[in-house]
Amino acid sequence: MPVLHAAKWPPDDDGLPPGPGFPSDGGGYGGGDDGNFKKGRFKPIYVILALAAVGAAAAIFIVGGTKSAEQLSPKQIADEKKNTALMPMAEALPKWRAWAKQDDVPKLQEEGFTQLAWAKDQEGLPLIIKGLESADHRVRGTAATALLEYGSPAADSAKPALLKALQDANESDRPQIAWALASLHEPTAFDEVMKAYRLGHLAKVQRLDGNPSFDPEMLASMVPLDKLATLAGDESESVRQLVATVLSRNADPKWTDALVKLVSDKSVEVAREAAVGLGKIANEKAMQPLLGALAKADKDSRQKFLEALRDGVGGRGLVLALKSVDSSKRDTEKFQTKLIFDMLKGLEDPRSGDLLVEYIARTQNPHWKTEAALRLAEIGDIRAVPTLGWRMKQDPLTLYSKDLDPEYRMDDNERVVSARMLADLAVLYPDKRPEIRQEAYDGVYHWIADKPQPHANGLRFMAAADAKEALPKMRGWANPSTPFPKEGQQEFPPVWATAQSALRYIGWMQDPQAWPMLENQLRRRPEKVDATMEALLQGGMAVMGMSLRAVGVGAAHGFAQWGDSKAYPNLVKYIEDKQNNEQSRIEACFSLGWVATDEQMKEVVKKVHEFDKPDPKTQLIRGCFLETLIRHPAPEATAGLVDLINDKLDLEVRHQAARAIGFGGMTPAIQTQLFEKLKDPSVRNDAALALLVGGDEDTVRRTIATFNDVDPAGLEELKVIYNQSFGYWSDKNYESGDVARWIKNAHAASRVRVRDALQDWPKLILSRAIQGIDYDNGPHSITRVQMRVRLDRDARGADDKKRANAIAMLKFMGEKGVLMALKSEQGAWQEPARQAFFELMNPKLTVEALPETKDAKASAGGNIASPR
Numbered sequence: 001m002p003v004l005h006a007a008k009w010p011p012d013d014d015g016l017p018p019g020p021g022f023p024s025d026g027g028g029y030g031g032g033d034d035g036n037f038k039k040g041r042f043k044p045i046y047v048i049l050a051l052a053a054v055g056a057a058a059a060i061f062i063v064g065g066t067k068s069a070e071q072l073s074p075k076q077i078a079d080e081k082k083n084t085a086l087m088p089m090a091e092a093l094p095k096w097r098a099w100a101k102q103d104d105v106p107k108l109q110e111e112g113f114t115q116l117a118w119a120k121d122q123e124g125l126p127l128i129i130k131g132l133e134s135a136d137h138r139v140r141g142t143a144a145t146a147l148l149e150y151g152s153p154a155a156d157s158a159k160p161a162l163l164k165a166l167q168d169a170n171e172s173d174r175p176q177i178a179w180a181l182a183s184l185h186e187p188t189a190f191d192e193v194m195k196a197y198r199l200g201h202l203a204k205v206q207r208l209d210g211n212p213s214f215d216p217e218m219l220a221s222m223v224p225l226d227k228l229a230t231l232a233g234d235e236s237e238s239v240r241q242l243v244a245t246v247l248s249r250n251a252d253p254k255w256t257d258a259l260v261k262l263v264s265d266k267s268v269e270v271a272r273e274a275a276v277g278l279g280k281i282a283n284e285k286a287m288q289p290l291l292g293a294l295a296k297a298d299k300d301s302r303q304k305f306l307e308a309l310r311d312g313v314g315g316r317g318l319v320l321a322l323k324s325v326d327s328s329k330r331d332t333e334k335f336q337t338k339l340i341f342d343m344l345k346g347l348e349d350p351r352s353g354d355l356l357v358e359y360i361a362r363t364q365n366p367h368w369k370t371e372a373a374l375r376l377a378e379i380g381d382i383r384a385v386p387t388l389g390w391r392m393k394q395d396p397l398t399l400y401s402k403d404l405d406p407e408y409r410m411d412d413n414e415r416v417v418s419a420r421m422l423a424d425l426a427v428l429y430p431d432k433r434p435e436i437r438q439e440a441y442d443g444v445y446h447w448i449a450d451k452p453q454p455h456a457n458g459l460r461f462m463a464a465a466d467a468k469e470a471l472p473k474m475r476g477w478a479n480p481s482t483p484f485p486k487e488g489q490q491e492f493p494p495v496w497a498t499a500q501s502a503l504r505y506i507g508w509m510q511d512p513q514a515w516p517m518l519e520n521q522l523r524r525r526p527e528k529v530d531a532t533m534e535a536l537l538q539g540g541m542a543v544m545g546m547s548l549r550a551v552g553v554g555a556a557h558g559f560a561q562w563g564d565s566k567a568y569p570n571l572v573k574y575i576e577d578k579q580n581n582e583q584s585r586i587e588a589c590f591s592l593g594w595v596a597t598d599e600q601m602k603e604v605v606k607k608v609h610e611f612d613k614p615d616p617k618t619q620l621i622r623g624c625f626l627e628t629l630i631r632h633p634a635p636e637a638t639a640g641l642v643d644l645i646n647d648k649l650d651l652e653v654r655h656q657a658a659r660a661i662g663f664g665g666m667t668p669a670i671q672t673q674l675f676e677k678l679k680d681p682s683v684r685n686d687a688a689l690a691l692l693v694g695g696d697e698d699t700v701r702r703t704i705a706t707f708n709d710v711d712p713a714g715l716e717e718l719k720v721i722y723n724q725s726f727g728y729w730s731d732k733n734y735e736s737g738d739v740a741r742w743i744k745n746a747h748a749a750s751r752v753r754v755r756d757a758l759q760d761w762p763k764l765i766l767s768r769a770i771q772g773i774d775y776d777n778g779p780h781s782i783t784r785v786q787m788r789v790r791l792d793r794d795a796r797g798a799d800d801k802k803r804a805n806a807i808a809m810l811k812f813m814g815e816k817g818v819l820m821a822l823k824s825e826q827g828a829w830q831e832p833a834r835q836a837f838f839e840l841m842n843p844k845l846t847v848e849a850l851p852e853t854k855d856a857k858a859s860a861g862g863n864i865a866s867p868r
Contacts (some may be wrong), residue, residue, distance in 0.1 A: 018826055018865065021726065023077050037061075037776070041676060044072055047728050054764065071561070071769050072433050072809065076707075077107070079565045081111065081753075082705065082708045084096070085701070085702065085705035085708075085752065085753075086702050086705050086706065087118065087702070088698060088702070089698045089701075090460070092115070093116075093119065093121055093123075093124075094118050096111075096112045096115040096119075096121075097112065097116065097123060097124055097125065097127060098112070099111055099112030100112030100113055100116060100124060100127040100128065100131065101127060101853075102572070103131075103139075104694075105136060106134075106138065106139050107243065109131060109134070109139055109668065110138070110139055110142040111129055112124075112127070113127075113128050113139075113143055114142065114572075115747070116128065116146070117146035117147070117148075117149035117150065117208060118149060118209075118751050120149060120150060120154075125150060125154070125155065125157075125158075127304075127384060128143050128146045128147060128158075129143070129147075129155075129157065129158045129161050130161075131143035131146075131762070132144065132161040132162060132164070132165040132177075133161070133165070135701065137169070137170055137172040137173040138172055138173065138511075139336055140165055140169070140173040140176075140177065141172060141173035141175075141176040141177070142208075144162065144165070144173065144176040144177045144178075144179070144180040145176045145180070145205075145207065145208055145213075145218075145394070146205055146208060146209075147180045147183075147184070148179075148180060148183055148213060149185065149207070151184075151209065152183065152184045152185055154608075155184060156178075156184055158180070158184070159181070159184055159186050162177055162180055162181050162184070162186070162189075163181070163186070163188065163189060165177050166178065166181065166189065166192060167294055168743075171201075173200060174196060174201065175196055175201040175204065175205050176205055178192060178193045178196040178201070178202065178456040179193075179196075179202055179205045179213060179218075179723045181193060181215070181222075182202070182218050182219050182221075182222055183213075183515045183732055185218075185221045185222055187220065187222050187223050189222070190222045190223045190227075190518040193219065194239075195241075197219065197238070197242070198236055198238070198239065201619075202214050202219070202829075204852055208349045209222070209750065209751060209758060210758065210844050210845075210846075211839060211842070211843075211844040212842040212843075212844065214244050214805065214842075215838050215842075216246060217246070217249060217834070217838075219242065219246075220242070220245075220246035220249075221274070225246065225247070225250060225252075228242075228243055228246055228247075229243060229247060229258060231243050232258050232261070232262060233245075234245075234574050237267050237269070237270060237688045239464065240265060240267070240270045241269050241270045241273055242260045242263065243258075243262070244259065244273035244274040244276075244277070245273045247259055247262075247274075247277050248273055248274060248275075248276040248278075248280065248312055248381030249277075249312070250277075250278075250423030251277050251280030252281075252283050253281050253283060253285075253286075255277060255281075256278070256281055256283075256285055256286050256360065259274045259277040259278050259281075260274075260278070260285075260286070260289045261274075261291065262274035263275050263278060263289055263293050264289070264293070268301050268304055271293065271305075272304050272305050272307070272308035273308060273312070274310060274311075275293060275294075275309060276308050276311075276312030276313050276317070276757060277292055277312075278290040278314070279309050279313040279316070279317035279320055279321075280312075280313050281639035282316075282624040284322060287307065287320070287323075287620050290320075291321075291323055291324045293305065293750070294306075294321060294327070295324050296377055302336075303339075305321075306343060307338065308319065309321055310343050310347055311841065314347065314349040314351055314352065314381075314817060314820045314821070314824075315347055315348075315349030315350075315351055315352025315355075315356075315375075315817060316349070316351055316352050316355055318340050318343050318344050318347070318352070319340075319344070319352055319355040319356060319359060320355065321340055321672075322340055322359065325337050325340070326413060328665070330404070330624035337368060341371045341372075341375065344375045345374075345375060345378065345823070347816055347817040347819065347820075348375075348378050348379050348788060348815065348816075348817040349379065349816075349817030349818070349820055349821060350379045350380070350381070350792060350817065350818060350821050351817075351820075351821045351824070352375070352379065352817075353376060353379060353383065356372045356373075356375055356376050356381075357371050357376070357381075357383050357654075360372045360373060360376075361385055366391075366394070366399055366400070367400070367405065367408055367414075368640050369387060369391075370388075370391050371417070372387075372389070373391070374388070374417060374418065374421060374534055375389050377418075377421035377422070377424065377425055377785070377790070378421065378788075379789075379817070380424075380425070380428055380502070380788065380789030380792070381787060382425055382428075382429055382432055382436075384425065384441045385422065385425060385435075385436055385440055386424050386439050388418040388440060388443075388444045389422070389439040389440035389441075389442075390422060390439060390441070390443065391414060391415065391418050392415055392418055392419065392422075392444050392446070392447050393442070393446055393447075394415075395668075396408055396409050396411075396412055396414065397409055411837070412512075415447055415455075416457055417457075418454060418455035419444055419455065419458050419460070419461050420457045420460070420742050420775070420776070421643050422436065422440050422444065422461050422465070422786070423457065423460040423461040423463075423464040423465070423776075424786055425464075426461065426786040427464050427786055428463035428785075428786060428790075433465050434632060436465055437465050437467055438467070440461070441465065441469070441470075444458050444461050444462070445458075445462075445467075445470060445473075448462075449473065452488055452494070452724070453494050453495070453497070453498045454477060454498060456501040457492055459474070459477070459501050459502055459505045460501075460505060460776060462509075463505035463506075463508035463509050463561075464506065464508075466509065468509070470505075470760075471509065471511055471513075474502055474505065474506045474509070474511070474687075475511070475513060475514065475517070477498050477499065477501075477502035477505065478502035478503045478506045478514065478517060478558075479499070479517050479520075479521075480493075480495040480496070480498070480499060480821070482495045482496075484496075484524065484547060485543045485544045485547045486542075486544065487529065487540055487541060487544055488540040488542065489543045491543065492543045492544060492547070493547070496546075496547040496550050496551065499521075499550060499551055499554055500550040500551065500553050500554035500557075501554065501622065502554070503517070503518060503521060503551065503554030503555050503557065503562060504554055504557035504558050504560075504779065505558075505561070506558060507555075507557065507558025507559060507561040507562045508558070508561035508562070508779075508814065514558065515562075518555045518558045518559055518562075518567075518570075519561070519570055520550065520553075521551040521555035522552060522555050522556075522570055522571075522573075522574045522588075524548055524551050524552070525577075525579065525580060529541075529544065529548075529579070530579050531544075531545050531548045531549070531579060531580055531581040532578075532579065532581060532582055533581065533582055533583070536581075545581065548580075548581055548584070549581040549583055549584045552574065552580065552581055552584030552585070552587070552588065552718075553583070553584045553587045556571060556574070556584065556587045556588040556591040557591060557778065557779045559571060559591050559594075560590065560593075560594040560779035560780065561594075561779045562589035562595070563595055564595060564640075565595050565596060565597050566595075566624075567591075567595045567599075567602050568592065568595055568596055571588045571589075571591060571592045571595065572592065572607075573591075574586055574588050575588050575589055575592070575621065575624055575625070576621060578617045578621075582620060585620075585621075585624055586624055586627060588624075589625055589627040589628045590622040590627055590631055590778070590779075591779065592604070592625075592628040592631075593628040593629070593630070593631025593632035594632070594780060595625070596628065596629060596632055596638070596780060598634050598637065600715055601628075601629065601634040601635075601637040602636065602637050602640075604625050604628050604629060604637065605629065605638070605640040606640075606643065607621075607622075607625050607754070607860065608622055608625045608626060608629070608641065608644070608657075609640075609817070611625070614650075614701075615659060619650055621651060623652065623653050623656050626653070626656040626657055626659070626660045626816075627656070629641065629660035629663075629664045630656075630659050630663040631663075631730075632664070633663065633664050633665040633732075633738075634664060634665060635664065635665035635666065635667050635670070637664065638660055638661050638664035638665055638669065638670075639669070639670055641657050641660055641661050641664075642661065642673050642674065642677075643672060644657035645657060645658060645661075645674070645677055645683050645686045645687055646683060646691070647680075647682035647683055647705040654683065655686060655687070655688045655689065655721050655724075656695075658686040658687070658689040658690040658721075659690070659693065659725050661674070661690040661694060662689065662690040662692070662694035662695075662725075663694065663725075663738070665691055665694065666690070666691075666694035666695060666856055670694075671691065671696070671699050672688040673696050674690050674691050674695075675687070675691070675699065675703070678703060678706050678849070680709075681714070684706070684710065684714065685714060685717050685718045685721060686721075687703075688703050688704075688706075688707075688718055689718065689721050689722055689725065691703045692718075692722060692745055692746075692749065692762060693722075693725060693742065693745070694741075695745065696745075697744055697745060698748075699746040699749075700745045700748045700749055700750045701749070701751070701752055704749045704752040704754065704759050705752050705754070708753075708754050708755065709755045712755075714744025715754065719761055719765070719850065719851055720766060720851045722762065723765050723769075723850070723851040723853070724851075726765070726769035726770075727744075727769065727772070727777075728765065728777055728778060728781060729770070729773045729777070729781060729782055729787075730780045730782060731780055731781075731782045731786075732780060733748055733782070734782055734787065734790065736806065739770075739805075739809060740805035740808065740809065741807075742766055743808050743809060743812055744808075745762070746762035746763040746765075746766045747763060749761075749762045749763070750763050758846050760844070761845050761848050764846070764848055764850055765850060765851075766812065767812050767813075767814075768850070768853065769853075770809075770812055770813055771814070773787060784813070787809075787813065788810075788813070788815055788818060791806040791809055791810050791813075791815070791818065792806075792810075792818050792821075792822075794806035794820055795807050795810065795818075795829045796822070796827065796829060800828070803828065803829055803832075804832065807822070807829065807833055807836050808836070809838050810822075810833075810836065811836040811839060814840060816837065816840060816841070819833050819836055819837040819840065820837060820868050822835055825831070
């Protein structure tokens with residue numbers, strides 16, 4: 001195939017690069033990589049962002065007329081863009097529609113198209129379609145790209161205009177127009193679209209926000225599969241790969257012969273796509289060549305085949321691939337099997353359940369049996385319980401051979417993780433707790449009672465499974481008979497570390513005998529003993545102080561799990577005693593949010609104002625009570641905190657007040673007050689933080705736009721305090737819609753330009769933070785397993801809003817397996833899940849600098865919205 005030389009784009013008047021879909025190096029869409037699909041969905045297509053010019057200019061409207069493009073200075077353009085971005089959506093939409101009509105001001109028109117498309121404005125759609133007639137090919141390209149935001153069937157009326165525009169398109173707009181036709185499933189354009197594909201043009205098309213757009217499923221949807229299948233022998237490698245991919249995604253047994261041929265293709269990219277289809281068909285005729293290809297593949301090729309099965313077939317393909325493991329050498333067998341189980345863990349595909357159950361039944365290897373059961377539990381499959389219950393009874397020193405499996409004898413991690421998974425399953429299936437206890441109680445009890453000190457995951461299972469029979473033992477761990485450490489004692493008794501966990505979990509079990517026990521632990525400190533961190537650094541107090549901290553934290557968490565407002569005065573008294581340990585008082589403030597009524601929360605707001613002295617100990621109490629307000633959404637209460645966003649207060653207290661307002665619930669009146677505070681440089685970032693967390697999407701869009709006039713250092717500071725605001729995720733955050741709001745707001749921010757750069761950082765920070773929920777993180781925290789299963793349930797439910805939110809969260813969490821399962825099944829969830837999976841597998845390349853992650857545990861008066 002001849003190589004097309006890259007055409008140089010004419011520079012824009014303002015020196016900025018061209019519009020959406022254009023490579024930033026000025027190159028055209030030609031190239032010698034034969035369509036470039038071999039770099040497709042398994043290695044996401046990263047295209048250097050070049051969107052700065054989309055709407056980089058706007059119009060200046062003058063009474064009696066409009067100034068022409070030649071008369072607009074860059075400053076005037078920037079001012080008009082900034083001023084319009086600050087308007088509420090209802091006021092901005094008419095401006096954008098007017099810009100979209102300005103066919104004599106190309107850059108203005110492109111900005112109008114972009115904003116109307118992002119708003120999915122129905123009045124703007126005809127204006128965008130009209131833009132396909134523009135004499136400026138760049139304007140046509142932007143119009144075609146804008147249609148992708150509307151999609152089919154909403155933008156189907158654009159097909160005639162797109163077909164007409166394609167006839168006289170050039171290199172600058174043909175890719176976008178061709179791809180818009182593919183996305184709208186227009187069959188008559190198939191041959192022209194394929195031409196663009198062969199030249200490598202389509203793989204480089206971006207959406208308006210810079211995200212990759214090319215999806216082979218869209219291309220395949222233009223014509224019947226029979227027509228596409230005729231290209232299986234095409235001389236173009238990328239076309240053969242496309243055919244293999246599309247046939248694999250449909251996986252009809254009638255394509256078996258074609259896929260068998262393609263799995264032996266000289267190109268490993270083609271072969272691995274065909275392997276996906278054979279894995280889906282999974283009959284005897286299909287599996288033999290698939291397993292043969294896996295067995296013959298070298299190490300690198302085998303890895304690529306397995307990745308293809310993972311990303312194409314999902315968990316079932318990986319379990320089937322276990323049959324291809326080379327068992328001739330023990331080390332090779334271990335390595336290949338571990339690789340597959342690690343991939344299964346990274347995928348978490350709920351469709352793999354049946355095959356994992358079959359594998360457990362047939363394997364004799366205790367390690368892989370355990371691994372399979374853990375993979376089952378991680379997808380929320382209760383069939384994992386019998387195997388995990390069995391594993392809890394097995395000591396690794398007797399289960400594994402010191403000669404054959406020494407690595408499995410080095411620790412007890414298999415039981416640690418098994419207990420954690422059993423607890424998660426007990427939380428997810430409250431109606432099945434009797435059966436779970438029957439299968440697993442003896443094993444877990446044996447494990448925790450057989451050790452000098454029980455593991456916290458074992459205690460967590462007892463609480464989650466409501467194992468009342470364990471209460472006598474739990475009480476002993478929560479309130480040990482060992483004498484409490486005295487001043488000057490040098491050795492730390494581990495029973496008090498155990499007490500911290502046991503107090504929390506006995507509170508979870510709401511044992512009536514435990515209530516006075518929790519109260520008494522908060523009164524453990526002798527009257528004259530100073531248990532603050534400063535005192536602990538002095539000689540003789542460390543052991544007693546550590547023990548006081550442990551029982552204080554444990555009792556506070558026990559009350560939080562219990563959730564009874566009768567604990568309110570106990571916790572308040574503990575918090576306000578300045579000689580109690582600061583860390584345990586902070587946890588008491590956290591717990592106060594879980595026990596207080598809405599009326600009691602109003603009292604907390606009063607306390608925040610009362611503790612206004614500048615000394616550090618008083619400021620700690622104020623910041624501590626703000627943590628309470630973060631944990632208990634009460635808009636009427638948090639409305640009284642707006643006055644704390646002022647430059648007279650300590651910086652960290654202001655940050656915490658902003659978080660409390662944002663997390664605690666925000667009314668439109670509060671949003672208006674905070675938006676006014678954005679005008680004050682001294683408190684701008686705190687107001688912005690509160691709005692980012694608790695505002696609505698339109699207010700967030702306008703908030704970020706205000707930073708066009710701010711020193712760049714101010715925006716960097718906002719990134720830091722936003723980054724420090726996420727570390728604890730509760731079941732209530734999910735149930736109340738908080739997480740969904742945070743994601744929507746981060747998405748709204750990503751469509752705002754500050755100094756011509758889209759603001760992706762809130763999405764990146766939030767996505768990174770939500771990856772940290774693998775483990776129990778304190779009272780009422782939600783684990784990744786729990787979140788995964790609940791989102792899957794909501795995505796399949798009848799509530800449209802819950803479904804949309806669930807799919808958005810699954811994408812943010814990187815839950816490939818659940819999205820693959822959803823997109824493979826008929827239902828209202830199928831298409832949004834397909835789009836979410838595509839975006840997950842084809843992320844936007846960004847050079848955004850993010851603040852480092854860190855444990856944001858509070859110091860005095862500092863950030864306490866942190867991991868526990």
